[in-house]
Amino acid sequence: MKFIHTADWHLGKLVHGVYMTEDQRYFLEQFVELVAEEKPDAVVIAGDLYDRSVPPTDAVELLNEMLFKINVDLNTPIVAIGGNHDSAERLSFGSSWYKKSQFYLSGKLNSDFSPFHINGVNFYLVPYAEPGLVRHLMEDDSIHSHDDAMKRIIGKIEETMNPDEPNVLVGHAFVLGGKTSDSERTLSVGGSGCVSASLFEPFSYTALGHLHSPDALKHEKIRYSGSLLKYSFSEAKQEKSISIIEMKENGQFDLRTRSLKPNKDMREIAGYLAELMDPGFHNNQDCGDYLKITLHDEGALIDPINKLRQIYPNVLHLERKLAITDMKKKSTFTSLKEEKKSELELFSKFYEEMTTADFTEEKRSMMADIIEQVRKEESLK
Amino acid sequence: MKFIHTADWHLGKLVHGVYMTEDQRYFLEQFVELVAEEKPDAVVIAGDLYDRSVPPTDAVELLNEMLFKINVDLNTPIVAIGGNHDSAERLSFGSSWYKKSQFYLSGKLNSDFSPFHINGVNFYLVPYAEPGLVRHLMEDDSIHSHDDAMKRIIGKIEETMNPDEPNVLVGHAFVLGGKTSDSERTLSVGGSGCVSASLFEPFSYTALGHLHSPDALKHEKIRYSGSLLKYSFSEAKQEKSISIIEMKENGQFDLRTRSLKPNKDMREIAGYLAELMDPGFHNNQDCGDYLKITLHDEGALIDPINKLRQIYPNVLHLERKLAITDMKKKSTFTSLKEEKKSELELFSKFYEEMTTADFTEEKRSMMADIIEQVRKEESLK
Structure with missing residues (x-):
């Protein structure tokens, strides 16, 4: 039977x-x-x-x-x-x-x-x-x-x-x-x-x-x-x-x-955004699967979910991998917000944490101009 | 067939x-x-x-x-x-x-x-x-x-x-x-x-x-x-x-x-509270029915729904029959609330509307005492 x-x-x-x-x-x-x-x-x-x-x-x-x-x-x-x-x-x-x-x-x-x-x-x-x-x-x-x-x-x-x-x-x-x-x-x-x-x-x-x-x-x-x-x-x-x-x-x-093959598999992939967007990587896989993607990039990324969805339309969950040192920085940043710092100082910290790049003197000067500009506009209102 | x-x-x-x-x-x-x-x-x-x-x-x-x-x-x-x-x-x-x-x-x-x-x-x-x-x-x-x-x-x-x-x-x-x-x-x-x-x-x-x-x-x-x-x-x-x-x-x-007989009929009855509570009235009917009761009484009634439920446990809806003159009075009362009147004046109007009895000088004197008493207690708090 x-x-x-x-x-x-x-x-x-x-x-x-x-x-x-x-x-x-x-x-x-x-x-x-x-x-x-x-x-x-x-x-x-x-x-x-x-x-x-x-x-x-x-x-x-x-x-x-x-x-x-x-x-x-x-x-x-x-x-x-x-x-x-x-x-x-x-x-x-x-x-x-x-x-x-x-x-x-x-x-x-x-x-x-x-x-x-x-x-x-x-x-x-x-x-x-x-x-x-x-x-x-x-x-x-x-x-x-x-x-x-x-x-x-x-x-x-x-x-x-x-x-x-x-x-x-x-x-x-x-x-x-x-x-x-x-x-x-x-x-x-x-x-x-x-x-x-x-x-x-x-x-x-x-x-x-x-x-x-x-x-x-x-x-x-x-x-x-x-x-x-x-x-x-x-x-x-x-x-x-x-x-x-x-x-x-x-x-x-x-x-x-x-075993039967589902319409869409459910998988996890991880890597740097650039890697995942590389045809050499994604041409070999079923990009229509339901995906959880973990990004290794540490810096700021502009709208990564929509970039990824152009290749992987069924991303269900996106995570950023934060190293422990990043987590520490994050908490430093949070505590900074509670102190009285100038906008420029705050932005400088923020920039370094999000990009892991130096906030150079040139950038600092540009940002200072922008802040000044905004202040003026505010005062004219 | x-x-x-x-x-x-x-x-x-x-x-x-x-x-x-x-x-x-x-x-x-x-x-x-x-x-x-x-x-x-x-x-x-x-x-x-x-x-x-x-x-x-x-x-x-x-x-x-x-x-x-x-x-x-x-x-x-x-x-x-x-x-x-x-x-x-x-x-x-x-x-x-x-x-x-x-x-x-x-x-x-x-x-x-x-x-x-x-x-x-x-x-x-x-x-x-x-x-x-x-x-x-x-x-x-x-x-x-x-x-x-x-x-x-x-x-x-x-x-x-x-x-x-x-x-x-x-x-x-x-x-x-x-x-x-x-x-x-x-x-x-x-x-x-x-x-x-x-x-x-x-x-x-x-x-x-x-x-x-x-x-x-x-x-x-x-x-x-x-x-x-x-x-x-x-x-x-x-x-x-x-x-x-x-x-x-x-x-x-x-x-x-x-036709089949339901467990409880759904009926409407109407009359004065005293009539409906009279065994001469309710002994002749199936008091367990689902009822809508309309009361003809014009004055104030203390907790009529619970009184009625002792006889008619399945009252689903209770209505008071208000004559057109009462409705007029009601709107007078509502508009009164919006004016500045003394508590005694307000109560006097309220009493007359709810009871259709006179607010006699004796009652007025009693109520004035009560209001005075409450004021004192309030001021001591």
């Missing part, structure tokens, strides 16, 4: 002010082709289908279209759960109808933990839920943390689970030891939000969502598929992939991954 | 600060029972299922639950469209799956105007759409008004419609001559938003939503079902009902209506 494990689509995501929906469409169209090629017995989506509880309407239309292609056009069962970014209630609308097409969607945790059976594999769906909700649902006041909650849920599942069959848990959680990225929303404010990996021991495979790297956790039976796309520059070096699991009757499985 | 025509559920509606969701649940549970009794071939919901594009999550859950009961538990086809309060895109999610269960939901207008056939009747679904969207969809720059848009849509439908079969249009529009209530959102700012009744001539029956009174339009073939519940005090006297249509093969039909 073969299934594809994916998660964290975050449809409708906004990254540095740019809506990712068209990039997500481009990527998902390839994903649908991959499903058509692989002909899996199921596609598992482990939460965070949307980036927020009320996603933009084009993200709603995109999800609807892609799931319909996979489930109905390609006649592929889907197993999906809500994540911490999804609205449990909004995502759940219609679930009861979808089941008829073997689209098993559990947006909101409820007390029915019976699995869905697909070609000999039992899928246990555990959508993201706050510990308080689990405490209420299970009528168990001892549940306070995500770990308590998952322990209780898995305990409940084990009551009826047949351990001799291949059992897959689909969950959305922060499993202890997992590596985080910048685009995941913290699960608990105060408290760790963590769940112990050992809890998932009863399952043949645990298909997780939440952490965005496919390498977030090193565990032979518990896996994060990783997010659909890179959603922060902290993920720039991650190799995103789709996990394909071939589950055997004894619960053992083979795993392989496939 | 029998179908039930309803519309304007407005799930998640807030009336004078009170969420109607529990009242809507109470009412819809009875509606489901009515469907179970009547065993219609279809239930038609002519738009505004929700009150707003992003309804509260309990309204989402309520709609999901009720539609599932009707469609799946009772095995009754549903024909539903989006109204001007619904989000076309959000409502549409999942429509493609629902069709398999004969739940025909058209949240967003598209260029496919082929009907859904249920037991010999053709249902043409025309969800609410702005004229601009229809102009774009039809690639017809001459479309500017709702009337233009509907004319174009119906023209398109007629190209393939068999006029010898019973054809039903399900629409959400303001048909010319319809009577409005306060809880309908105006369709066009500037311009009338109106659609001529004559456009619907080709149809055996036009099942409309938008206007909240079942009597909004007097027309033998075009009907507003009216809203689920009363959603404003301007609807207090409306008799809400569910329309039941028995359609014959020749397109003629019989119509009857059934």
